[in-house]
Amino acid sequence: MDGNGRWAAQRSLPRTSGHRAAETAVIDVIEAARAAGIGWLSLYAFSTENWRRPSAEVDFLMQLVRRVVRKHAPLLHARGIRCRFLGVTDPRVPAALARDFADLTTLTGDNRGMTLTVAFDHGGRRDIVEAARSLIRSGVTADAVTEESFAAHLPFPDTPDVDLVIRTSGEQRISNFMLWQVAYAEWVFPPVLWPDFRAPHFLECLRTFQQRDRRFGGVLPHQNGEHRP
């Protein structure tokens, strides 16, 4: 969800105004994804690298996310959405926020609608290193390590591989997002800044995705025409 700062700068507002304006986009996209029958939606809210931002901005984000989570918890639950948080290991995450995350996870844990994963204090490389540590601790021999057994040590191993990554604001980078899970993801880079992103933009991304040929390194049957008469 990129472009909050630029959205604010375009309006001669402080960066924090852009973050505040992002709330509407977040709720709109969650609703649109659920209505479209998407089973798994992940939102990259805060990266392990975002701690490098000025502390006033970091503090603002922590308070904002806390307010948004508390405010929308009843709606998320009513919609049958299962919520969980990927990351949240840094002691700098305020205890009250971590508690709200845990409360929402518990509240919605039995829901069977869409799974909403909020990546917060997330880093793809850190997840891979943690998985390696966990694997070694389990005492497995080197030769027994497979892609499947490795992936089982990642956080939320039930998460399917990512099909589509949408990065708003026109930036074209991975920025350490779910590195393992995006191996065969399709990517779209809409130019819209995140605070302006709404359901129609999201649905447009889904249409783009539907038009992609996903070959996973192979060939599609109709392209394998060598032996056609």
Ligand code: IPE
């Ligand atoms: C994304 O918007 C929000 C977070 C990373 C929390 P940015 O804050 O990165 O906005 P730009 O990139 O400065 O426009």
Ligand code: MG
């Ligand atoms: Mg940015």
